[in-house]
Amino acid sequence: MGVERSLGIFSNSALKLEDDLSISVIIPVINEKENLSKLIPLLLSYGQGYSVDLWVVDGGSTDGSSKTAENLGAKVLKSEIPSRAEQMNLGAKHAKGDILFFVHADTIPLKSFALDLNKAVKMGYLAGCYQYEFDSDKWLLKMNSWATRFHGLFTGGGDQTLFIEKSLFHDLGGFDSKYCLMEEFDMVKRIRAKTRFYLIPKSIIVSARKYDQNSWLKVQLVNLYVFIRFHLGTDPILLKKIYAKYLKS
Template sequence: MKKDRVSIIIPVLNEEKTISKVLSSVAGSIKSEDFELIVVDGGSQDQTKKKYFNQIEKLELHSKCTWVDCKKGRAHQMNAGALIAKYNVLYFVHSDTLLPKGFDKHIVKTLQKAPAGCFRLKFDSDGFFLKFFAFFTRFNYLICRGGDQTLFLRKEVFENLLGFDSRYKIYEDNEFISRIYKQYNFSIAEDVVITSARKYRKIGFMKLQFHYALIHAFYFLGFGPKTLKYHYNRFIKSQL
């Protein structure tokens, strides 16, 4: 049987404040020496690229890391990373997410149950409101999924589903996961990833969750990617 090896794909755009932390998280948490890390940039105008190269120098990750320039759009970026990935397991991680110790071992173990999966979620906030919503990420229902939980799957599954739909400028993770649920089994790993609550702090906890819920509802009611993007830009992006 072919050994499972992980290609970690991180899309970035103007992430100078988070890129060093996520690289350190990968280096400090992974158990295997046999992995690759692909950072796909969508045209950052800040110091993301400089901080990336400084950090991989510091962490001595040169032989493991690849920087890719790509057109803007997280779906485009993640597809570009998957296209050059050389290993049989793809792991998509947001740049403001921190990974649990031995995350690669958790991934391999979980993929023995299903060809795709994710971690449970925890926010870097002690507030009850976000703890309440994070609690439900342990349940294996589509409504409980989101890109912040990270996503891992066998490369053949990704290819069979033709990757992320680049028409979705937002909600691309959920749209792709919904297609996984329709055709494959999905499993939840037993540990948590920690994601930033920065948008909630900026916009307001209840207000942001309300608009996320509306976007979920629009998708399940059959509205297309343009409607989802319009709502996100008007009520979320404009407040950041």
């Protein structure tokens, strides 16, 4: 169904299945077998009734991620290039849904995600993301999570997921493949130049593993430095090298 006949504010009770927009979930992975074992069953269960097709795009895993995904009911694509931008573009090329939903493998979605995305698009928001909370009780991470309630320069990073109406995604040319890092921020920047970007007022759960492997301060400083260099137009390959040099992943 086209988005244009669905725009407008509505209540939960007014939503009928025949009016719903279908959703394609796209998960770029490299060696995420354990996380996929948790994530895929949740997405398939929570998305029932919205014709969800779920694509795992493997960039060269050696831990059996692809086989695990297939066994759990996902469709699997193999990307010759181990880059999230390339992987997500490949998934989008095969996706059948009206809405594309890009999710990192270490994310825990909300039960309401399919309804949330439908509401957003039907209200006229053709792209957006969630707030998030970490799977940690550390107060510094709680502070980080609190900051995701607000629109700002840091809104739209991959941890927050990204939804986008499919025709808008293709109009924008998909993710810019030159970005081997910061590809979501580049996409959000281009979305905002064309239309409104919606911050869904609900929080998903994301992994704190990056902070567990590095200090909170180190992650913040490296993220800030790379983010500033991104906005100054630094070559994405150099940004990725900087990130890999200073942070364990």
